[in-house]
Amino acid sequence: MFLKNYRTVILVGAIIAATLILLSYNLMYDTGTSVLKNMALEAATPFQKVFNLSVSNVKSAWKRYIHLVGLEDENRKLKSKMAALQEELILYKEGNLETQRLKKLLSLQDTYPHRFIAARVIGKELSVISKTLWIDKGKTHGLEPGMPVLVSPGLIGRLTDVSWHSSKVLLLIDENSNVDVLIQRTRVQGIARGAGSRGCVVRYVPKIQDVREGDVVVTSGLSNIFPKGLLVGKVSYVNRLDAGLFSKIHVAPFADLASVEEVMVLAAEQQERDRREMKEE
Amino acid sequence: MIYYILLPFAAILLVVLQTTLADIFFSGWLTLELSLVAVIYAGFRLDLVKGITLACVMGFAFDCLYGATLGLFTLFYLLIFLMVFFVSLRVASEKLYIIFFVSLICSLMESLALVLLYAFVFNFDLSDDVLLVSVLQALLTSVLSVGFFYVMSKTEGLKYGKTIQTPQRTWTG
Numbered sequence: 001m002f003l004k005n006y007r008t009v010i011l012v013g014a015i016i017a018a019t020l021i022l023l024s025y026n027l028m029y030d031t032g033t034s035v036l037k038n039m040a041l042e043a044a045t046p047f048q049k050v051f052n053l054s055v056s057n058v059k060s061a062w063k064r065y066i067h068l069v070g071l072e073d074e075n076r077k078l079k080s081k082m083a084a085l086q087e088e089l090i091l092y093k094e095g096n097l098e099t100q101r102l103k104k105l106l107s108l109q110d111t112y113p114h115r116f117i118a119a120r121v122i123g124k125e126l127s128v129i130s131k132t133l134w135i136d137k138g139k140t141h142g143l144e145p146g147m148p149v150l151v152s153p154g155l156i157g158r159l160t161d162v163s164w165h166s167s168k169v170l171l172l173i174d175e176n177s178n179v180d181v182l183i184q185r186t187r188v189q190g191i192a193r194g195a196g197s198r199g200c201v202v203r204y205v206p207k208i209q210d211v212r213e214g215d216v217v218v219t220s221g222l223s224n225i226f227p228k229g230l231l232v233g234k235v236s237y238v239n240r241l242d243a244g245l246f247s248k249i250h251v252a253p254f255a256d257l258a259s260v261e262e263v264m265v266l267a268a269e270q271q272e273r274d275r276r277e278m279k280e281e
Numbered sequence: 282m283i284y285y286i287l288l289p290f291a292a293i294l295l296v297v298l299q300t301t302l303a304d305i306f307f308s309g310w311l312t313l314e315l316s317l318v319a320v321i322y323a324g325f326r327l328d329l330v331k332g333i334t335l336a337c338v339m340g341f342a343f344d345c346l347y348g349a350t351l352g353l354f355t356l357f358y359l360l361i362f363l364m365v366f367f368v369s370l371r372v373a374s375e376k377l378y379i380i381f382f383v384s385l386i387c388s389l390m391e392s393l394a395l396v397l398l399y400a401f402v403f404n405f406d407l408s409d410d411v412l413l414v415s416v417l418q419a420l421l422t423s424v425l426s427v428g429f430f431y432v433m434s435k436t437e438g439l440k441y442g443k444t445i446q447t448p449q450r451t452w453t454g
Contacts, residue, residue, distance in 0.1 A: 008329060012363065015333055019340075019359055023352030027402055040345035044293045051301040058305075 098261075104152035105264050114227065116150075116264040117141055122166065126258060131174035131194065133157070135263055138165045146225050148266040151255045154231025155179070155219060159265065169263065172200055172232065172253055180223045181232050181251075183209075184216040192217065192232060192251055199233060202249035207240045209247075217251050227266065288335060292342040295319060300346065311418055316343050317391065318426045320358045321384050322433065324365025336362035357394055361387045375434070377427050384426035388419035 105118060119141075123134030137143050139162055147159045149169045157177065161168040170177050177194040181202060188209045190202040205211060215235040221228025237250040299315040306313070316339045323332040340355030347354070365383060372379050392415030399405045 012329075012333070015337065016356070016359060019337070019352055019356040023350065023356050026351040026353075034351065036341070037345045037351060040289075040293060040342055043290065044297050044342075044346050047294050047297040048301075051297055055301055055305060 101262055105262055107152055115267045117143065117267050119143075119167075119263050119265055121261050121263060124258075124260075126171075131171040131177075131196065131257070132160070133169040133171065133260065133263070135167050135169060135265075136165070137265065138163045138167050140164050142267055143167050143265055148219075148226045148230060150230065150264045150266060151260050151262070154233070154254045155226065156253065156255050156257060156260065156263065158225060167265075171257055173197075173257060179226060179232065180220040181217050182220040183211055183235070183249075184218050185212075186210050186215070189220050189222070190249065195250070198250060199236065199253055200251040202235075202251055204246055205249055206245055207247045211235060211238050211247065211249055213238060230266075284331065285334060288338050289342070292316070292335075292338045293346065295339070296342045296346045311414060311421065313425070314388065314418065314422050315425065316340075317358070317361070317388060317422055318384070318429050320362050321365050321380075321387055321426055322429060324362045325369045325380070325383075325430070326433070329366065332362050332366060333359065353398070357391050361391065364390075377430065380430045381423045381427050384423040385419050388422040389415060392419065 102118075105116075117137060119135035119137035121133050122136045125132045125134075133149075133156075135149075143159055143162050145159050145162050148155055149157050149159060155172065157169045157171040157174070159167050160170045172179060172192065172194055173196055174194040175196065177192075177200075179192045179200075180189070181192045182189045183202075183205075186209065188205055188211060190205040192200040192202045195201045202217065213235050217232045217235060219226040219228060219230040219232060231254055233251040233253040235249055236252040239248040239250070242248060295315050299313045302315075303311060303313040320336050320339055323335045327335065336358040337355055340353075340358035341351075343349065343354040343358070344351050365387065368383055392411055396408050396411055400408075
């Protein structure tokens with residue numbers, strides 16, 4: 001009768017007591033993993049895997065979405081950065097090319113025993129009537145009209161108009177340019193006159209003289225304008241078919257005149273003149 | 282019978298779900314105690330035997346999967362269930378604000394019990410760490426409880442045509 005009346009109380013009390021005993025036992029002995037716990041964990045594993053997979057997929061999708069949201073902005077930033085880097089790269093390339101050109105120019109000093117003045121090309125005129133360069137050095141730098149102008153590997157022209165801080169260079173290919181030259185192999189002399197896009201034409205070489213395509217043409221040093229032995233170009237074509245005593249020898253200059261950016265002015269004569277003036281004093 | 286067979290699996294599923302959700306939404310610093318909500322719901326709606334079973338199984342699953350000392354949450358959930366059960370005999374459980382306050386008190390009591398247990402048994406003061414978290418967690422549990430009760434009352438309304446009336450329940454079930 002007592003048990004029937006207080007059945008619920010006894011049940012609740014018993015369960016609470018059992019739970020307390022379970023807790024106390026675990027607190028006292030710290031059993032760690034038990035069979036029941038292992039079973040619960042084992043049963044939970046598939047659920048956890050499924051949830052974890054779903055969460056991973058959702059997280060991944062979310063990250064992709066966030067990534068896409070930021071992608072445009074990032075793309076814009078990267079493009080701007082790329083443009084800046086390209087500019088920088090161009091500058092570096094330019095510097096590298098300039099260094100190479102200057103090295104070539106400086107190598108002239110080793111080839112020819114003269115004093116050189118380096119100058120930068122600030123203007124270029126390669127029209128039909130005039131083939132000249134405009135350089136950034138003038139009288140104040142020791143330049144004078146007539147001084148030979150070179151780029152690696154040889155002569156490209158001479159100074160014509162020289163102001164205080166700039167000068168004009170008459171190129172070899174200008175129709176007004178005449179240079180005393182000789183064929184290096186056979187020592188045959190002639191006068192190289194500018195022929196525009198065809199380079200130069202060496203005149204006054206008798207047809208009987210031995211001149212072949214590929215022969216190197218150098219300055220003869222007879223005119224006292226150009227020192228002897230400066231490279232001018234290479235014979236590209238020998239025309240002996242025309243009437244007359246002389247053959248027309250076409251010479252292609254060594255230097256690419258269209259892409260010249262720095263030049264060296266040969267100032268040896270000035271140096272010598274200075275020395276002479278000093279001696280006279 | 283099916284209730285007692287499925288209950289352990291449902292409990293495990295619920296604990297795993299709440300752990301996962303807490304990890305997603307709060308990065309684990311706040312526990313989303315859906316199991317406590319279920320226990321409170323059981324306290325208001327189920328009979329004594331079913332409710333005690335649910336509280337014990339839910340608590341045990343929580344202990345096992347949460348890594349707590351075995352029996353700790355089993356005891357807490359059991360006591361909470363009994364408290365809610367006796368409260369439900371006296372108050373109208375249809376009122377959502379009552380659900381809210383009961384849930385709030387239950388959650389705070391659980392946190393307090395945890396702090397006291399750690400202080401007396403392990404000689405470890407948790408009060409500084411638990412204070413803010415327990416308040417937030419209690420509020421969250423209360424809101425969840427209200428939402429859960431609302432949804433369940435609608436479901437019950439659809440299923441039975443009316444909600445279960447608290448005054449009809451006796452403490453013997």
